[in-house]
Amino acid sequence: MLMAATVGSVAQAPAPAPPAQPSPATVEEGRKIFASYGCYQCHGYEGQGGAAGPRIAPRPLPYAGLSRYVRRPAGQMPPYTEKILADAHLQKIYAYLQTRPAPKPVDSIPLLSK
Numbered sequence: 001m002l003m004a005a006t007v008g009s010v011a012q013a014p015a016p017a018p019p020a021q022p023s024p025a026t027v028e029e030g031r032k033i034f035a036s037y038g039c040y041q042c043h044g045y046e047g048q049g050g051a052a053g054p055r056i057a058p059r060p061l062p063y064a065g066l067s068r069y070v071r072r073p074a075g076q077m078p079p080y081t082e083k084i085l086a087d088a089h090l091q092k093i094y095a096y097l098q099t100r101p102a103p104k105p106v107d108s109i110p111l112l113s114k
């Protein structure tokens, strides 16, 4: 089992990392792909995390690690192989996750700022 996982990850050519500053069009495409592939169902529309999945944005894992995880998750998450979700689409999802705004600081909530 461990052997298979090791061999598989060595055989897989790492996909190139997407640009650090994606265009707004790419981010918008990423938003749609994130929704249509069901990521939002567990991770929330903003990748903020939900009942079924952890927070994955803003500040997602580095692309190589994220891609490795999505292809071969270790826990509850279903695997998304390259056949199901092409690298080009995963890169756009990444562009979307990377550009989510950070949550507002707690003291911007009046009730909590006292």
Ligand code: HEC
Pocket (backbone or CB within 6 Å): 034, 037, 038, 039, 040, 041, 042, 043, 052, 053, 054, 055, 056, 061, 066, 069, 070, 073, 074, 075, 076, 077, 078, 080, 085, 093
């Ligand atoms: C059925 C629920 C579900 C769906 C759908 C899902 N995930 Fe996940 N995801 C999880 C869970 C649960 C984890 C926590 C680890 C585990 O149990 O696998 C996780 C973990 C992750 C992680 C690792 C986070 C970390 O910090 O280690 C990434 C990245 C991720 N998911 C991305 C995605 C993307 C991108 C999609 C859509 C292509 C997606 N997930 C779809 C449930 C889901």
